[in-house]
Amino acid sequence: MTRNVEALQLFDNFSQKIASLRHLNSPAATLSEAKQAHANSLKAGLSTQTHVAAKILSLYANHQCFAEADLLLYSLPQPDIFSFTTLINASSKYENFRHTLKLFVKMLAHRLFPDNRILPSVIKACAGLSALKLGRQLHGFGLTSGLALDSFVESSLVHMYIKCNALTYARKVFNKMAEPDVVCGSALASGYAKKGDVNSANMVFGEMEKLGIEPNLVSWNGMIAGFNQSGHFFKAVSVFRSMHSDGFRCDGVSVSSVLAAVGDLEDIIIGIQVHGYASKLGLRSDKCVVSSLVDMYGKCGCALETLRVFEEMDQKDVGTCNALIASLSRNGMVDDALKTFKKYRGQGMELNVVSWTSMIACCSQHGKDTEALELFREMQMVGVKPNSITIPCLLPACASIAALAHGKAAHCFSFKRGFADDVFVCSALIDMYSNCGRIQAAKQCFDRMPRRNLVCWNAMIGGYAMHGMVKEAINIFQLMQSSGQKPDFVSFTSLLSACSQRGLVEVGKSYFNSMSGDYKIEARMEHYACMVSLLGRAGKLQEAYSLVNEMPFEPDACVWGALLSSCRVQHNMELGEVAANRLFELEPKNPGNYVLLSNIYAARGKWTEVDKVRDMMKNAGLRKNPGYxxxxxxxxxxxxxxxxxxxxxxxxxxxxxxxxxxxxxxxxxxxxxxxxxxxxxxxxxxxxxxxxxxxxxxxxxxxxxxxxxxxxxxxxxxxxxxxxxxxxxxxxxxxxxxxxxxxxxxxxxxxxxxxxxxxx
Incomplete structure (x- = not known):
């Protein structure tokens, strides 16, 4: 009797073990079934058996439940290479790269070494994290172990070096490949194109053909997109032409990429040709192509054509709508952009954060500051969360009308969302507080920044210049240099403006002369305008006029305007007439120039001349800008x-x-x-x-x-x-x-x- 009971118990235990394995061989098992299988294996005492653990780990990996998988893996007394392979490959596949490297380190701690199934996944993680140093160490391991000769390892090394911008190493691996393929060759050529290395890109592309590797559609598209990204727009168009002449049928990616290059070239003739070619290929309904056409026509200044392309589209989506708004904004058609935005919003189109941000930027850039603030409020009311790009687009509107309360609210919002330390947000905050008269608040934002770029330094120098705080502006300029940041032409514009505000002629001259001598920055029009203003305000009008005549290029309205303003301050009618006459030629429709000359005449009691200037304005259809x-x-x-x-x-x-x-x-x-x-x-x-x-x-x-x-x-x-x-x-x-x-x-x-x- 006792023996029968023991037999039944043994059979029952065996049945439980069989039940626990029921879901392990099913890759389609749900997460609930995977957890059930894990629980049953724990009860049956099978969870520490490596073949059972490997199958449970595989189920967890399929559902991206890496926390549960880690707990199981770390509970194994002696995990094998297969257990690590499952998780490493899965975490790399789902781009959980930090977790991939963490598992890899854990595997090495168990004295387990990677094979040709694990190494490509770990190298991919290095590429995703731009971890070049670790990637080179893995390359070294591959060379010593012989795994570097594996085709999958070679391919992963080529892509890793390309993503880490180490193209020299990528080229060496590619050249030593026993069987180089079109994927690696295309990626390498595209990498050189993105870097702007035209010769190397062409060389690799040519070598592919010598090696018997036929370039495919991906190869050509990579070259076009790469040259476009690196600013070699003519080359991008040239590759597109070669692709077409070689008999390759272009797709939406090819056309979209070349249209972006054409837009940056502002070559409407080529743009129209590409448009016609896209129509022949039947790509007029391709959303990416339509968005690119809208963008291209907008960059070429063809706003009506932009609208026509958009309206001809059968199914309009948020992407093409965003492209249209950006295009209209670029051409100053802010009212049309607002109308389009409100129209499709009213029709129920789910406009995203890009749509709202583009519209806020459009209003902010074209003087509709109140509308920009209202859009920001509505955006939050409908549940669209602003991001770190929205805030820098909004803050100039706050700065323009000195809406300090709105600017502070945007600042608080940035804190809550966790991007108050973003360099672009900080730069915009510095500018906003400076323009709202809160220069100390601007300095506090500047001081709290964990890292600074040139824009931030220039914003702070410009803020001090606007407030006439020349000593502080110079201190920031010197601090910028001591921190290793090199000034640019904007830095000197703000610095010279600060000197002009305080009449520091000799200091301003010193900085002006040091631009080309010490910093190799050639003086631009705005620098000469600052110097003319500096000299003119200090009463050195003849010296200012001499500087205008000695300029290496033809003075523009900004320079003559600075001289005319100085003549108004110094009541110099004769030189003021010279400057005004030049401005009437350069800016015949600017009423401000006529008003300044009229001011000079009025200050001298020359009422007849005042009337003549008014008649000139009237004949030109101009009116004085009202003061507000x-x-x-x-x-x-x-x-x-x-x-x-x-x-x-x-x-x-x-x-x-x-x-x-x-x-x-x-x-x-x-x-x-x-x-x-x-x-x-x-x-x-x-x-x-x-x-x-x-x-x-x-x-x-x-x-x-x-x-x-x-x-x-x-x-x-x-x-x-x-x-x-x-x-x-x-x-x-x-x-x-x-x-x-x-x-x-x-x-x-x-x-x-x-x-x-x-x-x-």
Missing amino acids: SWIEVKNKVHMLLAGDKSHPQMMQILEKLNKLSMEMKKAGYLPDTDFVLQDVEEQEKEHILCGHSEKLAVVFGILNTSPGTALTVMKNLRICGDCHTAIKFISSFEKREILVRDTNRFHHFKDGVCSCGELW
């Missing part, structure tokens, strides 16, 4: 226009302004009527001065904020001398710190003094 200022109060931006009576608080503003005017006169202040460009009575001139937008904005801020609150006002034109004097008085009388940003710089008014030192 804006101020942010309680998270809302308020705009005030010069002479505008429609503002709901205008009566209170004018009443307060009159009271301040009386206090100013008691203190000995007299309105500077030279800044009134009309031939009217003195009393009327004083009345006109009271209507200047910067004064209205300052008084609006005083009326709507608590006593002692700092005010920040933005103006679309240069602040006039009378307003400058008046705001100095108001800052002292009202005990307020007032910041005014005009088109030239920031003015910090405090206790009756301005930071510009009267150099503006």
Whole structure:
């Protein structure tokens, strides 16, 4: 009887073991079945048997459950090479490369060495992580062990070296391959093309044919895409032509790649030819081709053709819609871009973060700053999460209208999403805070950056320059060099601008001369414009004019404009007429140039000449740009226009302004009527001065904020001398710190003094 019971127990145990193995031989087993098999094997005491463990590991690997697989693997007292092979190959296949290398190290710790099944997967992981040093060590192991002669190992080495940008090593492996194939040859040729090495790319492509390797469609596409990526656009088009002449039938990838190159070349004739060829191939419904056509026509400035291509598409998707928005934006058609965006959003198209970001960037770049902020708000309301590209696109809009509250909100959002340390986000934050008058906040962003690129350094130098803080700008410039970062032409533009703000003629000359001498940077138009402005503001107008005449290239409107502005400051009518006449030729439709000359005449009392300039403007169909200022109060931006009576608080503003005017006169202040460009009575001139937008904005801020609150006002034109004097008085009388940003710089008014030192 006892023997029968023992026999039954043995049979029952055997049955359990058989049940535990039921799902192990089924590759299609679900994750639940895999876990059940694992549990049964634990109960039956079979989990430590290597052949059973290998099958369970395979099931876990198929479902990418690497945590569970690791627990099982590490529980084995003596795991074999097959157990590691299963997991290493699976983690590499699913691009979990760090886990691949972790398993590989664990395998070596067990004194197990890779074979020709494991080594390619580990080399692939090195390629994915750009771990060139480890990849070379594996190559060395392959050479000593003989595994490097295996065709799969050779192929993986070639691809690893290409992805790690070590093309010399890739070429050596390729040349020693017993049986080089089209995949390795194509990858190597494409790698050289991406690097811009035309000769090597052509050489490898030619060697393939000598070795009897026939290039395929992937080979040609890799060359076209590679040359396009490296900026060799003519070469990309040339390869496309060769491909066609050799009888290869192009596909959507070929056409899309060459269209990108044609767009960058802005060669509309070739673009039309490729368009026609794509139509013959029946690729007009290919979404990638249509997106590339939209992009190409946009880069070539053919906005109507862009719209036509898009509208002819049968099934429009978010990708082509994004391409259209970018194309319209590139051509300044922001209203059409907005209309397209709203149209397809209304039709239920699921626009993604790229769509919203493109539209925000479009509005921000073309003066529709309020619309950009509204789009950012709507984007979050519909559940589309902004990314590290969206924020730098939004912040210039905040900077442009000094919407500090919105800028701060975007900054906080960046912290929450974890990309506040992104160099592009940080650069945009530095610029935003600088433009909103918060230069210390900009410096704090700069100081907290874990790493900095040239854009960040330039943004900080530019911020200090805008605030007239030349010492600080020079300090950042010197710190940039000591950190190993080389300055570029933008660095010197900001530096020279800072010197110009403070009238540091000799310092500015020194930096200007050192550009070519010490840094091998040839002076550009903007550098000459800064020098002309620097000399002109310092009263050295003749020297400035001589510099203009000695320039190695023809001066543009920016240089002559700097000279004309300096003539306005120095009241030099004769030289001002010379500069203005050149500007009338270069920019006949710019009303600002006519206004500046008119200002010079008005300051001299030359009313006949003032009338002549006005007649010139009238005949040209031009009108003076209206002066307006804006101020942010309680998270809302308020705009005030010069002479505008429609503002709901205008009566209170004018009443307060009159009271301040009386206090100013008691203190000995007299309105500077030279800044009134009309031939009217003195009393009327004083009345006109009271209507200047910067004064209205300052008084609006005083009326709507608590006593002692700092005010920040933005103006679309240069602040006039009378307003400058008046705001100095108001800052002292009202005990307020007032910041005014005009088109030239920031003015910090405090206790009756301005930071510009009267150099503006």
